[in-house]
Amino acid sequence: MNTPKKQTPTAVSLERIRKISRTLKLLLGFFFIAPMLMVGLAFCQAKAWPQGCTISGVHYATFSEVPAALRVMLALGLVWYVWTLVTCWQLLNLYGRGEIFSRANVRLYQRLGHLIFAGGLLQMVAQAAATGQFRLWPDTGSGSWIIGGLFVVMIAAIMEEGCKLREEQELTV
Amino acid sequence: MNASENSPPADSQSRLQRIKVVSRIGQALVLAVLVFNLGFSLMFSHWSSASQWTLRGGLMLAFNAVLLVWFWQWFQLFGQYGRGQIFDAPTIRRLKFLGALWIVGWLLVTAEHFAATPATTASTPLATSTLANPGTHPVSVVKHSVHFGFFSFDFGTGLDFGGLFAGAVIVIVAWIMDEGRKIKEEQELTV
Numbered sequence A: 001m002n003t004p005k006k007q008t009p010t011a012v013s014l015e016r017i018r019k020i021s022r023t024l025k026l027l028l029g030f031f032f033i034a035p036m037l038m039v040g041l042a043f044c045q046a047k048a049w050p051q052g053c054t055i056s057g058v059h060y061a062t063f064s065e066v067p068a069a070l071r072v073m074l075a076l077g078l079v080w081y082v083w084t085l086v087t088c089w090q091l092l093n094l095y096g097r098g099e100i101f102s103r104a105n106v107r108l109y110q111r112l113g114h115l116i117f118a119g120g121l122l123q124m125v126a127q128a129a130a131t132g133q134f135r136l137w138p139d140t141g142s143g144s145w146i147i148g149g150l151f152v153v154m155i156a157a158i159m160e161e162g163c164k165l166r167e168e169q170e171l172t173v
Numbered sequence B: 001m002n003a004s005e006n007s008p009p010a011d012s013q014s015r016l017q018r019i020k021v022v023s024r025i026g027q028a029l030v031l032a033v034l035v036f037n038l039g040f041s042l043m044f045s046h047w048s049s050a051s052q053w054t055l056r057g058g059l060m061l062a063f064n065a066v067l068l069v070w071f072w073q074w075f076q077l078f079g080q081y082g083r084g085q086i087f088d089a090p091t092i093r094r095l096k097f098l099g100a101l102w103i104v105g106w107l108l109v110t111a112e113h114f115a116a117t118p119a120t121t122a123s124t125p126l127a128t129s130t131l132a133n134p135g136t137h138p139v140s141v142v143k144h145s146v147h148f149g150f151f152s153f154d155f156g157t158g159l160d161f162g163g164l165f166a167g168a169v170i171v172i173v174a175w176i177m178d179e180g181r182k183i184k185e186e187q188e189l190t191v
Helices: A010-048 A068-096 A103-131 A141-170 B010-044 B053-083 B089-116 B125-132 B162-190
Strands: A054-055 A057-059 B144-148
Touching: A010 A057, A010 A068, A010 B125, A010 B162, A068 A103, A103 A141, A141 B010, B010 B053, B089 B162
Parallel strands: A054 B144
Antiparallel strands: A054 A057
Protein backbone atom coordinates (compact mmCIF):
# COMPACT_ATOMS: atom_id res chain seq x y z
CA MET A 1 0.00 0.00 0.00
CA ASN A 2 1.27 3.43 -0.92
CA THR A 3 1.15 5.67 2.12
CA PRO A 4 3.00 8.99 2.22
CA LYS A 5 6.20 8.61 4.20
CA LYS A 6 6.30 10.72 7.35
CA GLN A 7 9.61 12.55 7.65
CA THR A 8 11.54 12.30 10.89
CA PRO A 9 12.25 15.57 12.78
CA THR A 10 15.93 15.16 11.88
CA ALA A 11 15.14 14.98 8.16
CA VAL A 12 12.86 18.01 8.45
CA SER A 13 15.60 19.98 10.24
CA LEU A 14 18.19 18.96 7.63
CA GLU A 15 15.87 20.00 4.82
CA ARG A 16 15.32 23.36 6.51
CA ILE A 17 19.08 23.85 6.89
CA ARG A 18 19.58 23.05 3.21
CA LYS A 19 16.92 25.60 2.21
CA ILE A 20 18.37 28.33 4.39
CA SER A 21 21.89 27.62 3.06
CA ARG A 22 20.61 28.05 -0.47
CA THR A 23 18.91 31.34 0.51
CA LEU A 24 22.12 32.54 2.13
CA LYS A 25 24.07 31.69 -1.00
CA LEU A 26 21.68 33.85 -3.01
CA LEU A 27 22.04 36.68 -0.48
CA LEU A 28 25.81 36.31 -0.60
CA GLY A 29 25.83 36.41 -4.39
CA PHE A 30 23.71 39.55 -4.28
CA PHE A 31 25.94 41.33 -1.77
CA PHE A 32 29.25 40.41 -3.37
CA ILE A 33 28.41 40.41 -7.05
CA ALA A 34 25.80 43.20 -7.24
CA PRO A 35 28.29 46.04 -6.42
CA MET A 36 30.61 44.84 -9.22
CA LEU A 37 27.68 44.63 -11.65
CA MET A 38 26.54 48.13 -10.65
CA VAL A 39 29.98 49.61 -11.31
CA GLY A 40 30.00 47.87 -14.72
CA LEU A 41 26.50 49.15 -15.47
CA ALA A 42 27.55 52.70 -14.52
CA PHE A 43 30.44 52.47 -17.02
CA CYS A 44 28.13 51.18 -19.75
CA GLN A 45 25.49 53.87 -19.15
CA ALA A 46 28.01 56.70 -19.17
CA LYS A 47 29.68 55.19 -22.28
CA ALA A 48 32.95 56.60 -20.99
CA TRP A 49 35.47 56.08 -18.27
CA PRO A 50 34.56 57.82 -15.01
CA GLN A 51 35.84 61.36 -14.51
CA GLY A 52 37.20 60.57 -11.12
CA CYS A 53 37.24 58.12 -8.30
CA THR A 54 36.84 58.42 -4.55
CA ILE A 55 38.97 56.06 -2.51
CA SER A 56 38.64 56.00 1.28
CA GLY A 57 36.95 59.41 1.20
CA VAL A 58 39.60 61.16 -0.96
CA HIS A 59 38.65 62.21 -4.51
CA TYR A 60 41.11 61.70 -7.38
CA ALA A 61 40.45 63.31 -10.78
CA THR A 62 42.10 60.43 -12.70
CA PHE A 63 43.16 56.96 -11.73
CA SER A 64 46.82 57.83 -12.44
CA GLU A 65 46.68 60.32 -9.54
CA VAL A 66 46.04 57.50 -7.08
CA PRO A 67 49.20 56.85 -4.99
CA ALA A 68 51.00 53.56 -5.63
CA ALA A 69 50.51 52.42 -2.01
CA LEU A 70 46.77 52.88 -2.36
CA ARG A 71 46.75 50.91 -5.62
CA VAL A 72 48.47 48.03 -3.84
CA MET A 73 45.79 48.28 -1.12
CA LEU A 74 43.07 48.12 -3.76
CA ALA A 75 44.63 45.02 -5.33
CA LEU A 76 44.89 43.39 -1.90
CA GLY A 77 41.28 44.40 -1.26
CA LEU A 78 40.18 42.61 -4.40
CA VAL A 79 42.01 39.43 -3.32
CA TRP A 80 40.42 39.77 0.11
CA TYR A 81 36.98 40.23 -1.49
CA VAL A 82 37.24 37.03 -3.56
CA TRP A 83 38.76 35.00 -0.70
CA THR A 84 35.96 36.04 1.68
CA LEU A 85 33.37 35.06 -0.91
CA VAL A 86 35.03 31.63 -1.40
CA THR A 87 35.23 31.03 2.38
CA CYS A 88 31.56 31.90 2.90
CA TRP A 89 30.61 29.66 -0.03
CA GLN A 90 32.59 26.74 1.43
CA LEU A 91 30.91 27.25 4.81
CA LEU A 92 27.45 27.24 3.25
CA ASN A 93 28.30 24.08 1.29
CA LEU A 94 29.18 22.37 4.59
CA TYR A 95 25.89 23.52 6.10
CA GLY A 96 24.09 22.19 3.04
CA ARG A 97 25.69 18.78 3.66
CA GLY A 98 24.46 18.86 7.26
CA GLU A 99 27.90 19.51 8.80
CA ILE A 100 27.36 22.16 11.46
CA PHE A 101 29.68 21.51 14.40
CA SER A 102 32.52 19.78 12.57
CA ARG A 103 36.17 20.75 12.71
CA ALA A 104 36.06 21.78 9.04
CA ASN A 105 33.37 24.37 9.92
CA VAL A 106 35.38 25.69 12.84
CA ARG A 107 38.45 26.05 10.62
CA LEU A 108 36.38 28.10 8.19
CA TYR A 109 35.07 30.30 11.05
CA GLN A 110 38.67 30.86 12.04
CA ARG A 111 39.62 31.83 8.48
CA LEU A 112 36.60 34.14 8.28
CA GLY A 113 37.63 35.80 11.54
CA HIS A 114 41.15 36.37 10.20
CA LEU A 115 39.70 37.77 6.98
CA ILE A 116 37.38 40.18 8.83
CA PHE A 117 40.34 41.31 10.96
CA ALA A 118 42.55 41.74 7.87
CA GLY A 119 39.78 43.64 6.07
CA GLY A 120 39.50 46.14 8.93
CA LEU A 121 43.27 46.53 9.04
CA LEU A 122 43.43 46.99 5.27
CA GLN A 123 40.72 49.66 5.47
CA MET A 124 42.68 51.46 8.19
CA VAL A 125 45.95 51.38 6.20
CA ALA A 126 44.15 52.45 2.99
CA GLN A 127 42.68 55.43 4.85
CA ALA A 128 46.16 56.36 6.11
CA ALA A 129 47.63 56.00 2.58
CA ALA A 130 44.86 58.15 1.09
CA THR A 131 44.83 60.95 3.65
CA GLY A 132 48.48 60.79 4.72
CA GLN A 133 47.41 60.72 8.37
CA PHE A 134 47.40 57.72 10.64
CA ARG A 135 44.79 57.57 13.34
CA LEU A 136 44.84 54.79 15.92
CA TRP A 137 41.01 54.81 16.13
CA PRO A 138 40.21 55.86 12.56
CA ASP A 139 36.43 55.41 12.31
CA THR A 140 33.67 53.14 13.48
CA GLY A 141 33.99 51.14 10.23
CA SER A 142 37.50 49.69 10.36
CA GLY A 143 37.70 49.72 14.18
CA SER A 144 34.59 47.61 14.61
CA TRP A 145 35.69 45.16 11.87
CA ILE A 146 39.07 44.68 13.55
CA ILE A 147 37.45 43.98 16.93
CA GLY A 148 34.68 41.89 15.34
CA GLY A 149 37.33 39.79 13.56
CA LEU A 150 39.17 39.23 16.86
CA PHE A 151 35.93 38.09 18.50
CA VAL A 152 35.18 35.65 15.66
CA VAL A 153 38.73 34.19 15.88
CA MET A 154 38.30 33.73 19.64
CA ILE A 155 34.89 32.07 19.28
CA ALA A 156 36.31 29.77 16.59
CA ALA A 157 39.20 28.81 18.91
CA ILE A 158 36.71 28.02 21.69
CA MET A 159 34.52 26.01 19.30
CA GLU A 160 37.54 24.02 18.08
CA GLU A 161 38.29 22.98 21.64
CA GLY A 162 34.58 22.24 22.13
CA CYS A 163 34.58 20.00 19.03
CA LYS A 164 37.62 18.08 20.30
CA LEU A 165 35.96 17.68 23.72
CA ARG A 166 32.80 16.35 22.08
CA GLU A 167 34.78 13.89 19.96
CA GLU A 168 36.61 12.64 23.05
CA GLN A 169 33.33 12.20 24.94
CA GLU A 170 31.81 10.28 22.02
CA LEU A 171 34.84 7.98 21.93
CA THR A 172 34.65 7.43 25.70
CA VAL A 173 30.92 6.46 25.49
CA MET B 1 34.96 4.25 45.08
CA ASN B 2 37.72 6.42 43.78
CA ALA B 3 36.59 10.03 43.22
CA SER B 4 38.86 10.45 40.20
CA GLU B 5 36.80 7.89 38.24
CA ASN B 6 34.04 10.47 37.63
CA SER B 7 36.35 13.35 36.76
CA PRO B 8 37.11 14.07 33.08
CA PRO B 9 40.46 12.85 31.72
CA ALA B 10 43.50 15.10 31.91
CA ASP B 11 43.33 15.91 28.19
CA SER B 12 39.72 17.13 28.50
CA GLN B 13 40.60 19.14 31.57
CA SER B 14 43.42 20.90 29.77
CA ARG B 15 41.01 21.69 26.90
CA LEU B 16 38.45 23.11 29.36
CA GLN B 17 41.24 25.15 30.93
CA ARG B 18 42.22 26.50 27.50
CA ILE B 19 38.58 27.44 26.79
CA LYS B 20 38.45 29.26 30.13
CA VAL B 21 41.62 31.22 29.34
CA VAL B 22 40.40 32.28 25.87
CA SER B 23 37.00 33.24 27.34
CA ARG B 24 38.65 35.38 30.00
CA ILE B 25 40.76 37.13 27.36
CA GLY B 26 37.55 37.71 25.36
CA GLN B 27 35.79 39.16 28.40
CA ALA B 28 38.76 41.45 29.12
CA LEU B 29 38.76 42.63 25.49
CA VAL B 30 35.02 43.33 25.57
CA LEU B 31 35.39 45.28 28.82
CA ALA B 32 38.30 47.29 27.38
CA VAL B 33 36.33 48.20 24.25
CA LEU B 34 33.27 49.04 26.35
CA VAL B 35 35.24 51.36 28.64
CA PHE B 36 36.98 52.95 25.63
CA ASN B 37 33.64 53.55 23.90
CA LEU B 38 32.04 54.97 27.02
CA GLY B 39 34.98 57.30 27.60
CA PHE B 40 35.03 58.33 23.94
CA SER B 41 31.31 59.16 23.86
CA LEU B 42 31.49 61.02 27.19
CA MET B 43 34.46 63.10 26.00
CA PHE B 44 33.30 63.96 22.49
CA SER B 45 29.49 64.03 22.71
CA HIS B 46 27.90 67.42 23.02
CA TRP B 47 25.53 67.08 25.95
CA SER B 48 22.80 69.68 25.73
CA SER B 49 19.72 70.52 27.75
CA ALA B 50 16.51 68.53 27.24
CA SER B 51 14.84 71.43 25.38
CA GLN B 52 17.58 71.33 22.73
CA TRP B 53 17.29 67.61 22.08
CA THR B 54 16.67 66.71 18.48
CA LEU B 55 15.50 63.55 16.76
CA ARG B 56 19.07 62.95 15.62
CA GLY B 57 20.39 63.24 19.16
CA GLY B 58 17.71 60.85 20.42
CA LEU B 59 18.57 58.30 17.74
CA MET B 60 22.26 58.49 18.57
CA LEU B 61 21.45 58.07 22.27
CA ALA B 62 19.36 54.99 21.45
CA PHE B 63 22.22 53.64 19.30
CA ASN B 64 24.69 54.09 22.18
CA ALA B 65 22.26 52.27 24.50
CA VAL B 66 22.02 49.38 22.00
CA LEU B 67 25.82 49.34 21.75
CA LEU B 68 26.13 49.04 25.54
CA VAL B 69 23.65 46.14 25.62
CA TRP B 70 25.51 44.57 22.69
CA PHE B 71 28.85 44.64 24.52
CA TRP B 72 27.22 43.34 27.69
CA GLN B 73 25.78 40.40 25.71
CA TRP B 74 29.28 39.68 24.32
CA PHE B 75 30.61 39.68 27.87
CA GLN B 76 27.89 37.21 28.93
CA LEU B 77 28.55 35.03 25.87
CA PHE B 78 32.22 34.66 26.74
CA GLY B 79 31.14 33.87 30.31
CA GLN B 80 28.97 31.02 29.00
CA TYR B 81 31.87 29.71 26.92
CA GLY B 82 34.07 29.85 29.99
CA ARG B 83 31.58 27.64 31.85
CA GLY B 84 31.89 25.07 29.05
CA GLN B 85 28.47 25.82 27.50
CA ILE B 86 29.68 25.96 23.90
CA PHE B 87 26.95 24.39 21.77
CA ASP B 88 24.09 24.77 24.31
CA ALA B 89 20.70 26.30 23.55
CA PRO B 90 21.16 29.47 25.72
CA THR B 91 24.54 30.20 24.09
CA ILE B 92 23.10 29.88 20.58
CA ARG B 93 20.08 32.00 21.62
CA ARG B 94 22.48 34.70 22.81
CA LEU B 95 24.32 34.62 19.46
CA LYS B 96 20.97 35.09 17.71
CA PHE B 97 20.15 38.00 20.02
CA LEU B 98 23.55 39.59 19.21
CA GLY B 99 22.71 39.44 15.49
CA ALA B 100 19.27 40.96 16.11
CA LEU B 101 20.86 43.77 18.17
CA TRP B 102 23.29 44.45 15.33
CA ILE B 103 20.33 44.87 12.94
CA VAL B 104 18.57 47.21 15.42
CA GLY B 105 21.79 49.26 15.66
CA TRP B 106 22.02 49.44 11.87
CA LEU B 107 18.38 50.60 11.66
CA LEU B 108 19.07 53.35 14.22
CA VAL B 109 22.18 54.54 12.34
CA THR B 110 20.19 54.52 9.08
CA ALA B 111 17.38 56.54 10.68
CA GLU B 112 20.01 58.97 12.03
CA HIS B 113 21.46 59.30 8.52
CA PHE B 114 18.03 60.29 7.16
CA ALA B 115 17.41 62.67 10.07
CA ALA B 116 20.78 64.33 9.43
CA THR B 117 20.27 64.81 5.66
CA PRO B 118 17.87 67.71 5.03
CA ALA B 119 15.38 67.26 2.18
CA THR B 120 16.24 69.27 -0.95
CA THR B 121 13.72 71.95 -1.90
CA ALA B 122 12.57 72.89 -5.40
CA SER B 123 13.95 76.43 -5.19
CA THR B 124 17.50 75.60 -6.21
CA PRO B 125 19.63 78.38 -7.82
CA LEU B 126 19.27 76.64 -11.20
CA ALA B 127 15.46 76.58 -10.97
CA THR B 128 15.18 80.26 -9.90
CA SER B 129 17.51 81.42 -12.69
CA THR B 130 15.36 79.58 -15.25
CA LEU B 131 12.25 81.27 -13.89
CA ALA B 132 13.94 84.66 -14.13
CA ASN B 133 15.00 84.06 -17.75
CA PRO B 134 12.18 82.17 -19.50
CA GLY B 135 14.06 82.04 -22.80
CA THR B 136 16.88 79.95 -21.43
CA HIS B 137 16.85 76.30 -20.58
CA PRO B 138 19.23 74.66 -18.17
CA VAL B 139 21.80 72.17 -19.33
CA SER B 140 22.89 69.73 -16.68
CA VAL B 141 26.32 68.16 -16.85
CA VAL B 142 26.50 64.86 -15.02
CA LYS B 143 30.00 63.92 -13.94
CA HIS B 144 30.18 60.37 -12.78
CA SER B 145 32.85 59.02 -10.54
CA VAL B 146 33.49 55.68 -8.88
CA HIS B 147 33.64 55.16 -5.12
CA PHE B 148 35.93 52.46 -3.74
CA GLY B 149 35.85 51.27 -0.16
CA PHE B 150 36.18 48.05 1.80
CA PHE B 151 32.96 46.57 3.25
CA SER B 152 31.07 49.37 1.54
CA PHE B 153 27.87 47.91 0.18
CA ASP B 154 25.99 51.16 -0.39
CA PHE B 155 24.69 50.54 -3.95
CA GLY B 156 24.86 54.28 -4.58
CA THR B 157 22.32 55.08 -1.85
CA GLY B 158 24.78 56.58 0.62
CA LEU B 159 23.77 53.91 3.14
CA ASP B 160 26.09 51.07 4.07
CA PHE B 161 24.15 47.82 3.84
CA GLY B 162 27.17 45.88 5.14
CA GLY B 163 25.91 46.20 8.73
CA LEU B 164 22.49 44.81 7.84
CA PHE B 165 24.14 41.97 5.93
CA ALA B 166 26.44 41.10 8.87
CA GLY B 167 23.53 41.13 11.35
CA ALA B 168 21.37 38.95 9.11
CA VAL B 169 24.25 36.47 8.64
CA ILE B 170 24.81 36.20 12.43
CA VAL B 171 21.08 35.52 13.02
CA ILE B 172 20.92 32.90 10.24
CA VAL B 173 24.15 31.14 11.27
CA ALA B 174 22.89 31.00 14.88
CA TRP B 175 19.61 29.57 13.62
CA ILE B 176 21.48 26.88 11.62
CA MET B 177 23.52 26.06 14.75
CA ASP B 178 20.28 25.71 16.72
CA GLU B 179 18.90 23.27 14.15
CA GLY B 180 22.20 21.33 14.27
CA ARG B 181 22.01 21.15 18.04
CA LYS B 182 18.45 19.77 17.86
CA ILE B 183 19.55 17.11 15.34
CA LYS B 184 22.43 16.07 17.57
CA GLU B 185 20.14 15.83 20.62
CA GLU B 186 17.66 13.68 18.68
CA GLN B 187 20.47 11.43 17.47
CA GLU B 188 21.77 11.02 21.03
CA LEU B 189 18.27 10.11 22.23
CA THR B 190 17.88 7.55 19.41
CA VAL B 191 21.17 5.87 20.30
